Structure formats: C-alpha cells, structure tokens
Amino acid sequence: MTTELVVKATSLVKRFEGKEVIKDCNMNVRKGTIYGFLGANGSGKTTVFKMLLGLLIPSAGEIEILGNRSSENRDKILKSIGSIIETPVFYEHLSAKENLELHLSYMGVVNPYIENTLELVGLNDTENLPVSKFSLGMRQRLGIARAIIHNPKLLILDEPINGLDPLGIREMRELFLHLVKNRNMTIVISSHILSEIEHIADNIGVIVNGRIVEEVSLSSIKDQFPEGLEDFFFNIMSGNGGKVNA
Amino acid sequence: MLDLMKLELRKTNIRTYINSTFVIFIVLLGFIYIFAYMPQVNPNDPMLELFASYKNIVSLFGALNMATFCILASVMYSRFVIEEYTGKRVILLFSYPIRREKIFVSKMIIVTLFTIISMIVCNILVYSIFGLSETFFPLVKDNITLGVIQKAIITTIVMTVLAAALSIISMAIGFIKKSTLTTIVSAFLLCSIVTNISSGTLNSNTVAIIVMAITILAAIYAAKIILKKINCMEV
C-alpha cells in the first residue's frame, strides 16, 4: 500500500492577535483518498484549510503539499489545488461558462471541455444566465465545478454541500468518488453532515479546539462504533477522547 | 502582464466607464462655454474679468477637468481594487498561482491608462470644438495665440498626471480604511486641495511642476505601501 502523502502538516500553530486558534496540529492525507475533516463550529477547520492554501501564514509548523514546502513553492502548489472555502464568490454579471473560462486563464490551464464539467455538476442548461440569477445550490455546484475544472491533484473542500438538495448531495457524493477513482484526485473535505462523510471518506480527522485529536481510518471507526460516525464524533466531543485502536 | 490586464477587463464591464467619460465630455464642453460666456452676464463685475482671457479659461477648465477625471478614476479603483481586496473575493484572487503584486499592478495600469487616455482624448475634443467655434463666432474678447495653445497643452499634461496620481493616493487611503466611500471622498478632498493650490498660482509653470512632482512621489509611495500590504495580507 502506498503511503505517499499529499498533505503533510506538522506542528501547525496559528495565532490571531496572540490568541492560539490552531494548536500543534498534525495532518496527514494519503494520495488517492478522501479525508473527512470534522469539528464543531469555530474549532478551526476553515483556518487549517486557509493555511494549506497559503491564504493564512502559519505562526509555526510546516506544511508540505505534494512534496513541496508551502512556504517556498506557493505558485506551484496553488496550481495543483482546487478549492472551495466557505461560500464561493463569482463574477455576478458573467455566466457559469464565462466564470470558468476566467478561472482557467488565471490558473494557466487550457481545458476545452467546460461543458463537460458543467454537466458533471448538473449546470449544463444555464446557458447565458448570469450568476447573479443563480440559486444557492447552483452557486455551490458552480463552486465545485470551478474547484475541479483545472484538473487539480488535491481538492480542498470546505463545506461544499451546503445548500444542496438531497439529489444534489447524492450527485456530488458520486462525483467526488468518481474524481478520486478516475481522475487521480485526493480530497480533503469538511462537512457538518456526518452521514455524508460516512459515505465517502477513507479517513477521518477530528479537530477539537484547534487540535487534531484523532486521525483514523473510517473502517476502524466502524469496527469500534458499529452505529456509525455520529457515535464516534459525539464520543470525542463529550471528552472521552474516543480512542480507536487502529 | 498584458494577459492579466485582459482578464481584468473581462471581469469588469469597462463600457460603464467609457459611457461615463462620454457624459463627462459633454458636461465639460458645456462648462467651457459657460466660462467663456461669463463676462457677458454682468459686464460691470470685475470678478468676471477672470474669464475674459483664454489662458484663464484654460486654467479653470484644466482644474475642473482634473477633478472630474480624478473622481472617475477613484470610482474605478473602488471597483477594481477596493471591492476585490476587501470582500470575500480576495480569497479567490489569492488562490491563483500568480504573484499577488502582479495582479495588483495590472489593475493599477488599467485605471491609470484609462484615465490618461480618456482625459487626453476628452481635452483634445473639447479644445478643438471650442477653438473652432471661437474662430468663427468668438465669445471671448481675446486672441488664440501660440501661447494659448501651448498653455492648453501643458495644462492638459499636468492635469492628466495629477488626476492619475491623486487617484492612486485616494485608492491607498481607501484601501487602508477598507472603504469605497473613503476612496471617493479622499479623491474629492485631494482634488480640492491641489486645485486650490494651483488656482492660486494660475500662471506659474514652476509651481505646477513642483506640485506635480510632489504628487507623483506621493503616489509612488502610496502604491508601494499597498503592494507591501497585499503581499503579506492574510485572508
């Protein structure tokens, strides 16, 4: 089994005005897997993602993405990442296709199959409709399209299924699995919808108060908590540590 | 850099600003005729003598025209810079594998070039139309001499540079305050100050050049501060 790491964060610390929000975090994401990142509101998920993307500079610690140190290889790393951070923003007066074209130009990637990607996320019939007329779920779908269209090796998705209808959630679940299987992507995904993570993730990381307290495979969780991820999660949250013997 | 500028133009609707320039052109054209007509409103008012010479009209027109375009430029900066770097959009902008300062500089070049070109075109048109109509149906009791033409050219150049530079300074102020309103208000205030200084010295080229030099230096300094801020900005 390959142990090649796509994300390797060591002893990450992030302070905002002296307040330590991320404390001594270690994160390891193996190539070709889906990593479900769980944590309560304000526990630091978005902050960790932003550090992976170089949007925030770690106060201490180190991040390696695809073998490149993030402090030195910003552009190279960004080119191989697709991301959604919180609610995605677009150029409102442009259509879905035009937004994606712009994105590709900025990424420096040529992809003539924009229509295909739009179809993958179920937006193929929006034609020239400007994004300002999109519904919340349509925006989220376009956000996902934008994250994957330049064929990144790593997807960082911060609550990507917010606002999607049940069918949409299922479609995206299938899409994520497809991307990992057929397009060699690795996905780090955060979500409060535990059942969703349970469906797709290979590994689970749990962050509590800025510290990743658990990093285990889903299968070992299932052994220990046959009722599912929810039990495991609440077990950790209630302070039992939720130790799983992996 | 050219590619980045093209992308900027695709993101923003530049037509709006071209239309605004056209409206400004019509209004400025109206004003130059109002200036020229002033002395006839009340021929006994010595204050209005100010408008009886082409050189003074050129100076006044130059100041008005500078202020208008500087404010238009600050509106553009609000859109191209302030809105992009203060809202959530900046997350997207900073997720691209392009050096941050390059994107910022491309935005500055667009606004600066737009200001310079639109101002010069507008001035050439206004002066040509006004000059032509004055040759046939003069309103001003003065002659269009080589000196007047020279004055018009120098004023246009100085005012264009001032408008471009002052708008950069107001952009920097707005950037630090994270506010589009501050950007536009600063442009307004800076223009009032600078036009007051230059109108106090209507016919001195030396003063104009000194004011221009100081403004350019201040603009470069302001741009440098913002570049530095952008480079270490966390979002």
Ligand SMILES: Nc1ncnc2c1ncn2[C@@H]1O[C@H](COP(=O)(O)OP(=O)(O)OP(=O)(O)O)[C@@H](O)[C@H]1O
């Ligand atoms: N720019 C900032 N300045 C100061 N504090 C911040 C900043 N960004 C985040 N924080 C703090 O860091 C903590 C973690 O925030 P973060 O957004 O990472 O949480 P999260 O796990 O993504 O939460 P949610 O599930 O609500 O999205 C919070 O306490 C928040 O107040």
Ligand SMILES: [Mg+2]
């Ligand atoms: Mg979050």
